[in-house]
Amino acid sequence: MQVSRVRALRGPNLWSHHTSVEVVLNCTPDEECVGNLAGFETRLRARFPALSPLQPTGHDDRIPMAHVFELAALDLQAQAGCPVTFSRTTATVEPGVFQVVVEYSEEAVGKLALELAEQLIQAALDDAPFDLDGALAQLRDLDEDLRLGPSTGSIVHAAVARNIPFRRLTEGSLVAFGWGSKMRKIQAAEMDRTGAIAESIAQDKDLTKKLLDAAGVPVPHGRVAVDADDAWAAALEIGLPVVIKPKDGNQGKGVTVNITTKEQMTAGFAAASEFRDDIMVERYLPGNDFRLLVVGDKLVAAARRDPPQVIGDGVLTVRQLVDQVNLDPRRGNGHSTSLTKIRFDDIALASLAAQGYEAESVPPRGRRVILRNNANLSTGGAATDVTDDVHPEVAARAVAAAHMVGLDICGVDLVCDSVLKPIEEQGGGVVEVNAAPGLRMHLSPSFGKGRAVGEAIISSMFADGEDGRIPVVAVTGTNGKTTTVRLIAHLLTAGGLRTGMTNTDGVYIEGRAIDRGDCSGPRSARNVLMHPDVDAAVFETARGGLLREGLAFDRCQVAVVTNIGSGDHLGLNYITTLEDLAVLKRVIVQNVADGGMAVLNAADPIVVTMADNCRGDVTFFAADSQHPVMSMHRAKGRRVVYIDNGHLVAAQGKTQYKVALSEVPITRNGTVGFQVENVMASVAAAWAVNMPWESICAGLKSFAGETDNAPGRFNVFSYRGATVIADYGHNPDAIIALVNAVDSMPAKRRSVVISGAGDRRDEDIRQQTEILGNAFDDVLLYQDQCQRGREDGEVVALLRQGLQGAKRTTHIDEITGEFVAIDKALARLSEGDLCLILIDQVDEALAHIAKRVAEG
Secondary structure (H helix, E strand, O other): OEEEEEEEEOOOOOOOOOOEEEEEEEOOHHHHOHHHOOOHHHHHHHHOOOOOOOOOOOOOOOOOHHHHHHHHHHHHHHHOOOOOOOEEEEEOOOOOEEEEEEEOOOHHHHHHHHHHHHHHHHHHHHOOOOOHHHHHHHHHHHHHHHOOOHHHHHHHHHHHHOOOOEEEOOOOOEEEEOOHHHOEEEEOOEEOOOOHHHHHHHHOHHHHHHHHHHOOOOOOOEEEEOOHHHHHHHHHHHOOOEEEEEOOOOOOOOOEEEEOOHHHHHHHHHHHHOOOOOEEEEEOOOOEEEEEEEEOOEEEEEEEEEOOEEEOOOOOOHHHHHHHHOOOOOEEOOOOOOEEOOOOOHHHHHHHHHOOOOOOOOOOOOOEEEOOOOOOHHHOOEEEEOHHHOOHHHHHHHHHHHHHHOOOEEEEEEEEOOOOOOOHHHOOEEEEEEOOOOOHHHHOOOEOOOOOHHHHHHHHHOOOOOOOOOOEEEEEOOOOHHHHHHHHHHHHHHOOOOEEEEOOOEEEEOOEEEEEOOOOOHHHHHHHHOOOOOOEEEEEOOHHHHHHHOOOOOOEEEEEEOOOOOOOOOOEOOEOOHHHHHHHHOHHHHOEEEEEEEEEEOOOHHHHHHHHHOOOEEEEEOOOOOOHHHHHHHHOOOOEEEEEOOEEEEEEOOEEEEEEHHHOHHHOOOOOHHHHHHHHHHHHHHHHOOOOHHHHHHHHHHOOOOOOOOOOOOEEEEEOOEEEEEEOOOOHHHHHHHHHHHHOOOOOOEEEEEOOOOOOOHHHHHHHHHHHOOOOOEEEEEEOOOOOOOOOOHHHHHHHHHOOOOOOOOEEEEEEOHHHHHHHHHHHOOOOOEEEEEOOOHHHHHHHHHHHHHHO
């Protein structure tokens, strides 16, 4: 068994909606049926007893090793606690070669599971040991390192429940919600609109207290101390007992409370100095430690925090009692679990000494032993939910504190006896406000019920009914994708939306190129969705990116399939038939949002079948309004777009919108059939995005299909009285469409310049010139720069083979170099001739032609 390729599918893909790892696996003949491997399954289950059954009950099928690998990779993740359920194994056209797909929740964990599954199988084959516990521990540890912590995770889960898309921007806690101009970001529990000044104020404890005091919020008074002696002097000024802590701190680091002696002050100053240079001394407030969580203008949760402690039983030592408490599965290291393990360090030992204990002391039964003076969860403290007990006046003071500092999400630390009555009545005060507060104590308190703080934060960021989504239009098909994408983007722009677009030419934001080259994959689409100036996005969705990584989005509002025809790129990446290609192309249709729209070519039977896979509605388009699919669809009161008496008609029920093709320059008065199809698809897509018909008509009239807005898509030039057409047509269907288009254009003599893409099948390359040989007098074959895996001269030889027996072609040339071929073709033209140039280097070739035209 050999793994030959691993791909991470980071979005909806050919196999499922799940993020998955796809593997190409080569099995030996013996491994094509593991039942032939004596004792293998028994040895395998001895090493991994929780492995799922290899096949459903009652079946007796041949099980390839690839399927065992699939189940092992999935079940190892599941046993490690990862929420995964989907996997699949598919045989390819190559004997012994399989595609295995396994879901992951964290990409690196999924890839590690593949490695461990391979090791497990090899151990079973060799009858060698396999450390299952160690493997599961590896997966758990890696998953814990990578997955979002409880605070950020709760916000993400709340967003998912609201159908708000999210994207994790780093391995940390920086997360984006929504797309484009509607996107918002958080970092842990801090919003993107929280100002740096507010965060700076919250970090400065002294300044915070001054502002809160000015706002009428009770605070303990104090001042900054320069050394231990000054700190003791400050304590005497304020009045004992006092608290000492870093002026700019968090998570209770370096905090010592209830100081009553100079020795305690000296030790506390040293502890605080380990974290910051500026040390603060303030009045100690007796009472309980409360954390009040404010989001926006509301108090959404409150908890009483208790310091890390154990209760003596008269038998166990303090150290043993701590170990016992730390066995609680809710306690872990760091912030990945709802509680943190109690630390047994110098601070804990000092706290014990103050109570007359050592680590090995045995406290009397029922005696409470405090391990730290502060009550932060990050140091092992516990929390009890008191949200329902908070007095309205206490809540108002917490909200006032958050607003005074300027924090959208604020953790207000309050010390008082009880939250049941106003702070002033009990001599309490707000001791700190915290930016990016931890949410663990509110989500999963040690006692009491958890609070939906993630939902509160999302509701503060997105109003009711908002999902952070902008209209996304995905376009795929065999031909016409790029022109359709460009025209849809143009129509949306005409409707007032700032539009981002990706295609095989580049990435465009409001018509400005921000990247060049083939940008029809998911990486470019994700970049557009991250752009803050985008109100709508239109993506060319090519097969390569779909196979390589899946979609860049979870759902689209509109999916457009221009055509499948006779296909393209067949034979690559195990897509060998039209049916295979259709299954791949329909991925965008399967991922149309509820209430969205699929725009499908009614004249293409394979495309029509995709309607059954759409969770939204369907608009069919075809030139012939009487086509059975069109007639049936319209009879049901659903949307259709067709051509009638020289007009494009968009109809639903009794509603009709019309525009004359004579007013749509790209169609050349309706004579260029494939452009008419592209326009119908584009109009249907813009209609689905609820563009006003007036804006659609205005956009159609202003889209000329020239080199500036549709390069390489039937660009027409006039050269010395001859007509020159440049187009990027690279498959038989495109060639047929071009021949049909130029047939309607008068010409004395017709010539064509063509090369071929080497990554097509031999028959596809030959078929192109078979078509051209019946429509053109002169054919100039050229070898371009990139042969895409072919030997020199191989593509041109295939093109010449296609011209054998040509009915019209009388002259054939073979030329090396695209520009040389263009120059030779132009030099031969006379007034009234027509030349079709099938370009390869689109921008460069168009610039070269434009230069020759300008020179006359």
